[in-house]
Amino acid sequence: MSRFQIRHRDSQRADFGNYEYDILEGSRVIALYWHDFRGDEHGLIYNDGREEAWPVGRMIEFMGGGGSSQLFLTKAAQDHLATALSREQS
Secondary structure, eight states, X not given: OOSEEEEEOOOOOOTTOOEEEEEEETTEEEEEEEEOTTSXXXXXXETTSOEEESTTSSXXXXXXXXXXXXXXXXXXXXXXXXXXXXXXXO
């Protein structure tokens, strides 16, 4: 099992609004991940308030799945989150 997971956030989305996801480490939510309705813009908002635009490049390089497929974080996303959290703890 991967260190980090992603799940769709239960929230109402306006037409053309952002999609929102919880990023979890174990059972603890560590960040909100969002992307616009086309996947052109995306970013992270960590629990400490730090915001990060365009983590690891494009949205499809950060997450996959959706629809009838299970959501997952890519290896690049997993590595990025591990590095970001290690900086937070320093």
